[in-house]
Structure formats: structure tokens, C-alpha cells
Amino acid sequence: MSLERSQLSKLWQSDDELFALAQRELFTCVVGDVMDKLDLQHQFLPPQIQPLRRDMVVIGRAMPVLAVDVFAEKIAGIASHFTRHFPAVHMTWGAINEMATLTGYHAVIDRTRHPMLTTILTRIIKDERRHFSFYYNQARRMLQDPAARRLTSFLVRHFWTPVGAPVRGDADAHRMCAFLFPTRESAEGLMEMDAMIARLPGLEWFDMAMRFCFVADDRSSIGSLTAHQAV
Numbered sequence: 001m002s003l004e005r006s007q008l009s010k011l012w013q014s015d016d017e018l019f020a021l022a023q024r025e026l027f028t029c030v031v032g033d034v035m036d037k038l039d040l041q042h043q044f045l046p047p048q049i050q051p052l053r054r055d056m057v058v059i060g061r062a063m064p065v066l067a068v069d070v071f072a073e074k075i076a077g078i079a080s081h082f083t084r085h086f087p088a089v090h091m092t093w094g095a096i097n098e099m100a101t102l103t104g105y106h107a108v109i110d111r112t113r114h115p116m117l118t119t120i121l122t123r124i125i126k127d128e129r130r131h132f133s134f135y136y137n138q139a140r141r142m143l144q145d146p147a148a149r150r151l152t153s154f155l156v157r158h159f160w161t162p163v164g165a166p167v168r169g170d171a172d173a174h175r176m177c178a179f180l181f182p183t184r185e186s187a188e189g190l191m192e193m194d195a196m197i198a199r200l201p202g203l204e205w206f207d208m209a210m211r212f213c214f215v216a217d218d219r220s221s222i223g224s225l226t227a228h229q230a231v
């Protein structure tokens with residue numbers, strides 16, 4: 001039996017009615033079975049997401065986000081079949097992204113001066129440092145090979161953008177940059193990031209963090225963020 005969309009929408013007029021109806025008529029396994037039949041096999045939330053008490057029902061809209069660029073991971077896997085030097089690119093890319101994340105978190109702390117946020121981000125930064133040093137050391141080792149250096153330098157120069165920019169778009173990334181680093185004087189972290197990456201073999205030219213934030217970015221044309229929005 002198939003129901004037209006117009007028929008379906010008559011069953012409820014508001015979210016309250018929709019949720020009440022779902023609570024009354026549905027249960028999780030039925031929803032799961034229907035979604036499987038519709039070939040929606042990646043939308044089901046993990047079973048660990050549960051109500052706080054047994055007499056409660058969790059219902060509402062889920063907003064999944066792309067926390068890790070899984071598509072880039074897949075592309076990396078495919079590309080490594082074509083060149084044995086792709087791991088050097090992958091490690092370098094990882095080092096740049098981990099460093100960018102670290103730099104961004106430090107700037108959030110500086111710009112917001114929020115005690116709770118400072119505690120949380122300081123812990124995350126500790127973790128990110130470990131990730132960074134893994135990628136960086138691997139990259140430095142793999143970039144000893146001239147062909148790996150050439151490939152990595154070319155791909156980074158032409159394709160690297162800050163973490164999150166491919167998902168949220170350049171405009172959002174520039175707005176975030178303008179909030180975190182309002183002036184060149186406040187962008188010491190970005191300069192340190194550029195200098196650190198430029199110490200990798202073949203990437204002596206690297207200045208892409210400052211370039212993204214201050215050269216590619218026409219600050220007069222972008223909106224500003226409040227601390228609350230940025231967080």
C-alpha cells in the first residue's frame with residue numbers, strides 16, 4: 001500500500017501531533033524495518049542513544065553532522081592504489097589539519113575566555129597534540145623521498161583548505177577566521193602553524209593558514225560572528 005504525501009500530511013498538523021502519533025502507534029523496530037525497506041540503511045541512530053528513564057520515549061528530529069571528513073578518507077584509500085607516495089600526502093594533510101585544529105581551539109579559548117570552555121578545550125588540545133605529532137613525524141619521514149615531496153607539495157598547494165571548509169563552505173570558514181583572528185597581530189598562532197608546516201621537507205613555501213585568513217579573505221564583505229555564534 002502506498003500513501004500519497006498529501007494523505008500523510010493530513011495525519012498531523014504540528015510536530016506535537018506528529019510526535020504524539022508516533023509515540024502512540026510506532027515502535028522502534030517497525031520504524032527500522034520500514035527504513036530498511038526504503039533502503040535508508042545509514043539513518044538509524046545507534047542503540048546507545050536511549051531515554052534517561054525506562055518510562056520515557058525518545059522522539060524528535062536527529063541532525064547528524066559530518067564530524068570527520070569520511071569522504072576524504074575514502075578518496076585517500078582509493079588514491080593510495082595509484083601511487084605508493086600517497087601516504088606521504090595523507091600524513092602531511094593530517095599534520096596540517098591537526099595543527100589547524102589546535103590553533104583554532106587555542107584561539108577560541110583566547111577569544112571567549114569562558115572557564116568551562118577553557119577546561120574542555122584544554123583537554124581536547126592535549127589529545128590533538130598527540131594526533132599532530134603522529135602525523136607530523138610520519139610526514140617528515142615519508143617526505144624524504146623526492147617524488148613524495150613533489151606530489152605532496154603539489155596537492156597541498158592546489159587543494160588544501162582548512163578543516164570544515166569543504167563541509168560548511170568558504171564563506172563560513174572566513175567568518176570563523178575573522179572572529180578568531182580579527183587582526184594580523186592576533187594571528188600569532190596562524191603564523192606559528194605556517195612556520196611549523198614549512199619545516200617539513202618540500203613544504204618550505206607553506207603559508208596557507210595566513211593566506212586563507214588574510215589574503216583570500218575580503219573582510220569587508222563578510223559578516224561578523226558573536227562569541228556565542230562562534231561557539
Ligand SMILES: [Fe+2]
Binds near residue numbers: 098101127128131
Ligand atoms: Fe585530531
